[in-house]
Amino acid sequence: MAERRTPSGKTTASGQASTGVADVAFPRGFTTKDFTALRAYVQRIPPAIIARTYYDPDEDPHAATPSAMERYLNAMLDTLVQLALAHGSTALAEHLRASIKQHGQPKLTAVTFRMVTEAAQLAAAAPHPDHAIGAWLRPRIARRLKGEGIATLGELVAFCNRRGPSWWRSIPRIGRGRARAIVSWLRKQQAALQLTVDIDVDSAEHDGVPLVADERVEVVPDFASEQGQGRQRSRLTLAPLERLAVPHALSGAKGENRSTAFCYIQANHDLDAVCAYLNRFRDQPKTLRAYTKELERFLLWAVVLRGKALSDLRVDDCEAYKDFLKNPDPRFVGERFARHSPRWRPFAAGADGSASLSADSQRYAVRALRAAFTWWVDVRYLAGNPWKAVNDPVVVKRENVMKIERALPAALWRKLRDELDARSAEEGATQWRAVRAAILLMGDSGLRREEAAIARRENLRPSFYGTLDRPVWELTIVGKRQQERTVPVSLATLDALRAHWADRRKAFDANEAAGTPQGPLVAPVIIPWTDASRRRHREGASNEMARLNEAGYTADGLNRLIGRMLTELVETADAFDLDDRMRLGHANAHAFRHTFGTCSVADEVPVDVVQKVLGHASLQTTTIYVQAEKQRVLEEVASYYARRVGEAN
Template structure:
């Protein structure tokens, strides 16, 4: 499947890799026409899946993830079960889950080295999938089947009848940085030699920590969407998941960071209404939008240098956390610190752009040391003899 605009015959061509799949003939359908109207009007399961991608998401990152799961399943269904989507049953789905945990034969399905899709050694898997990844695969396939049933392409959804695997949750593992870790990240940025990169990274870290924006929300935003309300408050309009728009509050402190960042980039401090300047720019090119991968790499570099500072100060646990931290850790830290400080989950839910409050409730937890002290101090028993 292509991440670009999908055309009717693109799917089968894109799947022709290393003998993993033969090219489907455009005139062939993979199943008998259902009794309900066919709203998809594709000529194969592959084309139907491509149309599903095109119709359900405009986000490139989401589309890549959805495409990968659909692609893997379609390849497996054809070559491991010799079936089309309409022929897949509950036991086939269960067999696919077992396959994800151990894709065999590995020589056909697995390549630890990531190759371009045009390379003869390209494979759909880099190795076995963990429980969380297996669950995600089933969620996407369930979405695919559900959409195809509604569209009249299929009659039923076997994925909906299979229990999704549950990953064990370790409550001590939290994608959360304490304020000391945030401070070390800013210290690492202060040591950056390039003035442009230093200004960009300082604003970038402030932006993610003080707003909780998702990476794609920040990289897709423009400075001109920032507005000041009649009450004098600043708001940034962002497009979140499922293209849901929301306004994110911008503090005066963060706005000053933005103005300093603009001046460092050779721009005037004041932002013109409707200005198309990217909110996050590439550090080596004025006005060029920083890509998703550029931001992730820059953040990993910042956190790696912050982890080195922590190790130098013998803060080994903090160093381990910083060594794993990404932009999403800053999102988690933002909401966790806000939830702990205010206890207002409804406010945090609105800021995060969550559809459900139980998703937001994950952020209302105490740090392990704080919890330990709060439990240990009040609860005492007489000393033993």
Template sequence: MKKPPPRKLHRGHFAFMRALAQGVDERASWERYLRLEGEHVDLRTVRRTIAWIRDAFAAAARREHKPGTARLILLDPERFSAAPALPSLAEFAAARGLEDFSEAEQVEAYQAAYPQARAGQGGASAQPSRRARVIARQLEALRWLENLVAQNPRPGDSVAAWLHPALAERLERAGIATLEALVERINARGARWWVQVPGVGERKAARILDWLHANEQVLGLRVGPHAVQPRAQASAEVLAAVVPAATALVPYEKFVLPAGLDGRAGCFRAPTAACRLRAANDHEAIGAWLAAKGKGAGTAVLSATQRSYRREAERLLLWAVLERGKALSSLTPEDAFAYRAFLANPPPAWCGPRHHQRWSSGWRPLEGALTPVALRQSLVILRSLFEFLVSHGYALANPFAQVALPAQRPVPLGARRMLSIAQWDRVDDMLSRHADTQPGRRLRRAMRWLYATGLRLAEVTALRCGDLARVDAAGHGAEAGSRWQLAVAGKGARRRQVPVPAELVEELGAELARHGLDREVDAASNREIPVLARFDAELRPLSWSASGLYQAIKAFLARAAEGLEESEAQQLRKASTHWLRHSCGAHALQGRDGQPALPLKVVQAQLGHAFAGTTSMYLRAGAGPAEQPPGQGASSGERGEHVRG
């Protein structure tokens, strides 16, 4: 077993011990100099740390052949009683009735009463006690030792050399071995970087940040401002500044095309006079294509389809410039075949976890090799890109036109990617007993709305109270027969009406009232309040991000899997938000106790499927892939674009 590196002494250790030697309160000294070591209320930690520091000091003194200094530092001044406090000369004279005597006579009497005292001008002072002498010598020894052995941390130092051993061990288990790696992890993941480090909570993370800030100059490593405030409070400008624009593995919006590879002189550029796009280079041409896939060229927020298309164009643009050394508009069919092989086996430097946001330094264009289904989808999208460029007079040819697509296997919609009715009932029961906190109630609301409505992740996080409307079922007013419907803008800008159980709307109304808002969900003042609002924001209720919701549901389902048979537990651990959509469709068509099966057309309308054949696939499914239009494989966008986009 590899021996951990020895801990290093820093100036905070010396300052703490000097404070203790001089009688400063132990708790105050600890809080000021050694917060990173742990909680001051844990006296065992405090005592162990003090003992380690004294032993380290003594060992350093012995290495310098100063055994006397080593013994001195190990002495506890508390063992020596302090000399009794002596009265001042004036106090002594008043107590003995000597006010009318001369000062010389007062001093003579004082010295007779206190032989250990030494006369001085205007009074007397006690000779230093043995305790005071020990303290003075210890302080002198600490100053000598500090100049000798105190070190400054360096980026490549092990976390175990500077942080508390238990804390360092947890960081190392999470793959954070050095101080440089620690700062990189914090900057890459933001304020909640510690969530992925078991055993490091918010308070320990705050102490680590304090230590890094205190040593920022000597380390030469800086924790960015985006990592010291909640994500919701970080401005777009702050996030954009985390990774600068560059010709490197950065997202499309930050990728800088080199002058010779920007496509202005691409080998297969059409004549400028024939181009009907306002695009001077390949980057702008991709932007025009993405705008054409949305509701309008001026929209600032990309749709799910645009994000999926951007991902594929982004990967190809990065590959063409960084790997192939070519402009996008200079790619040949041979390049297209090479790119297909690249996607099937990308180098590690191109791959990273999908939960890294686009602003993060940890973002990468791929997670790993594409599955045949995802590879097929990527090639189909790239064909579409070049068809657009050719048809609009930007490019002369489509290099992906002849690239063979991976074979497509027909798979029932939802196969292996949905919960059984029994599994959902178990999850719903756990939701009922979930923590009655604002985040806990929001998670419960989110999962029940997803299951009841079959909404997509992007759709449910975009919901506002104003999207809800009462529908009079009986035609006699909005009393007992009142129902609720959602107006949803889905894929392809198709709008649909989705029924919502009244109890879910009542639960939402209770949450609104709890936070001082109108209990009537459809009140005018509630129109812009998100259905999945985060009410812990300082200024106004904010939407729950798609990535935040996704991760929260994954974590909850992982907890729900605990204690189950391994096969069932594995099923729950793989489940995600889209599984709830599949479960909604399949259970609605199958029917369940007290709920008759719904007609196919009703479920198709609720889920927003363009084709009834897509919905009918739930009838043949026993259990999930992402929905797919005819002739295409399942898109990986449904699985992870909410995080990368």
């Protein structure tokens, strides 16, 4: 039997020219990864490098050795060329035959390779939701996705849709660029996968705000719920306050409770009135955020589930909303998403998937709404306040409203400081030095995380009451309730701040020429290259005024940094026993403020002094830290029980 060469130079046991698909001896079903690898092979990339770059030897046996990789690529090239000869254009077929006749195998350029792959689409496998991600994505990316529990293409689409535009942030070394490439490929394969990637995933942005957020969303009443049907089946259209649009009939423009007297605010409808009320708290971001949440929940409930405008509500409606807070409609509940996401929901789901609010949260919501309605009556937008006739939800008055059990014992606090000192002494440990400065600032001065984030160098100075032998420094900050207070700063904290400022290449100590240094006491040394970070830290960085107004950590950013570094300590430090690791594993940034309270009281610092440092409005709040008194009460009662048992015997 005569032998002949195939297009790649191989011999087959046939004497006839092979121009059709029937003579292809290799199975079809090549993936995007295979086409990319073959393109590299055509460009003369060595098979060993191709195997390492595009394949995982554990999952792809043909990538186990360079020779096996080369055989696989040659086989694939044979298949594609024969398909191109059968299904490609006449010009392409003549070019391939001429190349085979001259060289014994086709010599492909980048252009002819693209033409071959386009003509040989019959050899391409269609992706399926059950396909492993390793069959379609590069090994390094596949391994990182598997680390998040994503094994198949279907699970990847579900993960993206569940997490929204920032789905990639929790996956190590998957940045915005790689994420966009993955999502772009998933969108192209939607027909084959029969799965849809949600519109806000990888949405285009303008000044950091996704374009999907530019559109207002009109919410309408859910009449199926009023008829007792479709409570679980129909999906509600909901949107946060800044994107909310309401039908005119439910806008409150002609609400029954609208005041007929001259109105002190320019409000044509309920949304205008809500925005006017919230504008009062524009300089109090935490209060603004909390009140916005309560008002938009109530407004959405009134329009969507009650079918009424805000200015049409009566006492029975308010009572119904109070009951609603005990068990919110499941369609109002979801995972936490950005406010511009279509999957945003007014209530965040708990660990069990429900959003049952505590009695304290229910009472807070009722009081916040009553206060808003009182203001609308005062400015003559509404004629009356129906919430005045509604009682607050009953709550249990708790003995201890603060969770101080996370405070570190004195011995563990010393161990942690020693470990932070050791880590900070290592070369290149800039993150550890930043964390040490932040933790000591909270643990030695009793600052809240928000206060540590806004603390500035120009407000830190030597105290008039210090001496050369015993210097004392003090820091002035504006804390809770916009109350200014001055707290002492330890020498250990000062040393930590000096090391942190040296990492930032800034002078910490004042000099006659430059005066007192300015800037946040704690600020990022390594700034992530994200849109948000670039807007916060890098814009105008060359400007002198921008340098003086250097941005520090946000309170949440500082909390995340401390949590991440504490986790590393729990996993790697040898100085801690099992009990220490358990305590550190449950600690957060606020735990160090509690640590100052418990340790200072245990060292017999007067309670009124601790109160001033912590900034408590009431001395009663500070006495919670007096654990000795609570322990004594429990011990006395235990002795009483023991005596009663003895008398009975």
